[in-house]
Amino acid sequence: MNKLMSFAPDYVRYIIKGSTKFYAWMAFLAFLSSIALYGFYLQNTEGLIVTGLTSQIHEGLYFANLVFLVGVAAGAVTIVFPAYVYHHKAMHEVTVLGEMLAITAVIMVMLFVFAHMGRPDRLWHMLPFIGIYNMPGSMLAWDVLVLNGYLLLNLICGFYYLYTKYTGGEVNRKFFMPLVYTSIVWALSIHTVTAFLISTLPARPMWFHSMMPIRFIMTAFAAGPCLIILIFMIIRKNTRMWIQDEAINLLSVIITWCLGIALFLTLSEIVVELYARTEHANGLYYLMFGLHDLTRLVPWFWGSLIAMLVAFAMFLIPSVRTNYKLLPVACVLGFGGIWVEKGMGLVVPGFIPTPIGEVTEYYPTLIEIMMSIGLWAMGFFILTILLKGAIGILVGDVRFKSAAQATSNDVANSGGIAAHGPT
Amino acid sequence: MLGVSSLMGAGALMAQSDNAQAAAEWAEHFQGNYRLMSPQEKAEARARLERRYSAEYGKKVTVDGTEAQPGVLMGYALNVRKCIGCRRCVKACVEENNQSRGEKPGERIEWIQVLRMERGEFSKDKMNQGYPEGLGIQVGGNAYTPAGQVLEGQYHYEPKAVPEKEATYMPIACMQCEKPPCVKVCPVRTTYREADGPVVIDYNWCIGCRMCMSACPYWARRINLTNPVLPNEAMNPVTHYLGNRPRMRGVVEKCHWCLQRTRKGRYPACVEVCPVGARKFGNLLDPESEVSLILARKNVFRLKAELNTFPKFFYFYD
Known part of the structure; x- marks a missing residue:
C-alpha cells in the first residue's frame, strides 16, 4: 500500500519536470488542443453545420480519423505479440511503450467520437442500465464494448508492469499473462468490429464486402508500426532509453509483410470492381477517376497509392529498411499513405453516390480541419506524458525508495543545506 | 426506467428557475426513452414539450401521444404512371x-x-452513342457546392410546366421497412418500428451518431445540422411526439407517415395534396382498404427488393 501511495506522486513529479524543449513542445500541443476545444464549443452551439458534413455525406474527417486511429491502437499488438508469444527479447523491453501508444490511440478515438456525434450531451443514453445499450443488434454498441475493453486491458497491463518495475518486484505471471494474451486477441477484435461497422451496410456497396476486416487489420499492422518506429527513433535521440536495433528491424519486417498484403487487397478490390464496373463500383470509380467531373479525391487516391508503393519498395529492400536514415522516410510515406487510403479514401466515397444516385462532394471546413489537428495534438500530449512516465520507470529514474532510504537521502540533503546555511 | 421521474424532478429543482421553459428543457435532458416510459411519464414528457413549444413559437402547441391501434397496419401505394412531378407532396410534407x-x-x-x-433513354437516336456519356446530368445545388445527379434520376429540376413530355417521375421517401436496417444499427434504440407499422424516432433520445443514415438504402433520413429554421407563423401546432413535433439540433429525422394525422384517421399530407391521386394510403389488415385492393389487383413492386428490407411502401402501375 505504501508503495502504491508513493507511485502516483513519484510518477507525476517525474512527468511534470522537463527541459525547456519539453515544455515548449507541450505548450505547442496545448495551444492546438485549445483550438479544438473552441471547435467543439462551436459544434455544440451552432451544430454540425460548422463542418462540411451534409445529409448526403454525413461522415468525413472525424470518422476517417476515428477509423484510422482504431487501427493505430490495434497496431500496438505488433510489439506485444512478438514479445510474449515469440519471446523476442528486444521487443519485450519496449512492450510497455506499445501499450502506452494503444491507450493513447483509444483515447483519441473517443475524442473523435465526441467530435463526430450530433448530440454528445446525450452519450449517457448508451450506458447500460441508465440508458439503452442495443446489444447484440448494433455494431456500434459492439465497437464501444471492444474499444473500452481494449483500453482497460492496456491500462491494466501497462501500468501493472510499470508499477512492478517501479517497486523492483516481479510480475505475477498468473495474473499478468492471461491479460496479455487476451489483449493480443482483443486487438484484432477492435479493428474487426470497426470494419464491421461499415462493411455490414448493404446500402453502401463500396463498403459492403467481407474483405474489409482483414484489409483493416493489414493496414493497421502497417500504419501502427510505422508510427511506432518513428516514435522509437525520437526516443532514442531524446532520452536515455535505448531501443535495440532488433526491435526496430522486426517492426520493419512486419510492416513489409502487412503493407504488401494490404496493397494486394487494394489491387484485388480494384480488379474485381472495375472489371465488371457495375453501378456498385461508382464509389471506387469516383475515388480513382472522379464521377461526372467531380474529382476532389482523385489526387489523394493516387498520391496515397504511390506513397504506399514507394514505402513498400523501400521496406522490401533489406539494405534500405535497416538504414536508419532512410527508414523514417519509408515510415512517414507508409503512415501517410494509409491515413489517406483508409481514412478519407475509404469513408467519403462510401457516400458518393448516395443510395439514390446523387453525386456530391465533401469539403471539410477550416473548423473541421483545425479540430482534427487539435485532437491529434491532444493525442500527442497524452502520448508524450505516458511515454515520458514509462521511460522514466524503465530507465530507473523513477524508483521506489523504501522509507529508510528516503529518510537517509533527506537527511543527507538537509545536511547539505544546513552545512551551506551558515556560510 | 428506474427513477426517471424523480430525476426529472431533481433536475427541475436543480435548475432553480421559475422559468417554466428552462425547467422543462432541463428536465428533458434526463428523460428516458419514450418507448419505455410509463403512460404517466409519457404524458409528463408531452406536457413538458407542449409548454416549451407554446412558449417558443408563441401559440398553443399540442403534442399528441395517440398509440398504435390494434388491427391497424399502415401501408402505402404509389402509382408511378400517374405522378406528374409537380412536387406538391414535397411542399405539403415540409409544411x-x-x-x-x-x-x-x-x-x-x-x-x-x-x-x-x-x-x-433507349430511343433509337441514342442507341449508337455507345456508353451513355453523363447519362443526363443536370447540375443541382446540393450542400455547399454544385452537385451532379445521375443514373436513377434527378430531384432538382425546374421545368416551366409539369408533366414534361420527356420525363417520368418516381417519388421516394422513407419506405417504412418491415426489416429496417436503420433500426438494427441504432446503438440506443431511439428509432424503432411502431406496432401499426411506421418506423419512428424519439428525437429526444437520438445521440446523432448517424449510423441509421449510413444504413438506409433509400436515403430517407436527414440530420439536423443546426437548430431547425422554423418561423413561428409557419409552425404547425398540431403535433405528435413521435411525429412532426419540432426537432432539435444534431438529431436525425425522416418521414413517419404523418402519425399526427394517420393515428387520428386522416390521410398523410402528401396523399391529401396529390392532385392526380397517385398516392394511396390505408390499412393493410383491412382487405377492403384501397391499399389492400391495389396490392391484390395491380402490378406492384418494391424498391430495392433484393436488400430484403420489405418496405410497406409499394409502387404500382395500371
Missing part, C-alpha cells in the same frame, strides 16, 4: 411536418424526393 426551411443548404430538409427520369 405539415415542421421541417427546417432556412436559406442555407444545410438548413433545408425535405423528406420526399421526386426523381425525374429521362424518358426515351
